Amino acid sequence: MKFINLIAFSIIFCSSVFSQNNIDFTAESLENKELTLSEVYSESPTLVSFWALWCKPCRAEMKQLENLYNIYKDKGFTIIGVNQDSPRSLAKVKSFVSSHKVTFPIVLDPNQEIFQKFNGQSIPLSVLFNKKGEVIYTHIGYLPGDEVELEEQIKKVLGE
Template identity: 30%
Template sequence: MAKKILSIAIIAAAVVVIVFSIANAMNKKEKRENAEQAADFTLEMLDGKTASLSDYRGQKVVLNFWATWCPPCKAEVPHLQNFYEENENSDVQLLAVNLTASDSMSDVENFVDGYGITFPVLLDIDGEVGQQYEVITIPTTYFLDEEGNIVEKYIGALDEETMENILDSY
């Protein structure tokens, strides 16, 4: 009798796992089908080179908007740096767009040096990209799939676990 109950429990557990796996796969497919294409842009980086969002097609992109004077932005920088270092040689790219219209160039340089930032920092000097992406609250982060589709928009400071969970969801 105990073996029969155990067998039924194992079968029921297997059915639950299968149902959740199918539901998760359908949710991922639905997210991709409903995703909006991210608008391309080209911005100057701190090193004077330029980068376009389209340069990163084929990779998942974490597109983070921030400013030097923003306390939640300061709080998330160590998490962004750790995430970048852990994923530097993967198919995920972190791009930090500084809303330079509200920062001076020396503020940005001092911030990057002071926090030891090694990930790409793009400069939205005139604020057009921030407006294009409707960034009202900072930090705001967009998660893009390999085709450049916006999969998720996250408002507020991120940590590594949240970034990994969002990236794993698509």
């Protein structure tokens, strides 16, 4: 019964994220640059990835996201990492990003205002937008190998 409830919850959650196209936000990056999602995805398909330092699957996923970013950034793809840690953790977030050589932009969402716009329930949460601002793929959680499906979706949105 728990398994059926989990499946039902996942379907309801995923459909609520999918039904919300043209979600937008503006936030400041770790480099003190203002990023507006709609401006980013109007130029290139964009993956928004919600994560936190306390989330072990999130930390594992970051390496895979960086690999995908490096493969596809020159083909018109970008990633925005949305960190969910508290403001007290800013130095640790910066240290993690630096030590793990994360080169895509990271914005901070300590009050989960952005996360709420996506109807987020748990992290890691990845949402892929096309250039029209339509959500074309969403994924909750991370297990090794999940990046294979994500890469297929990236190729699809890039027209490869």
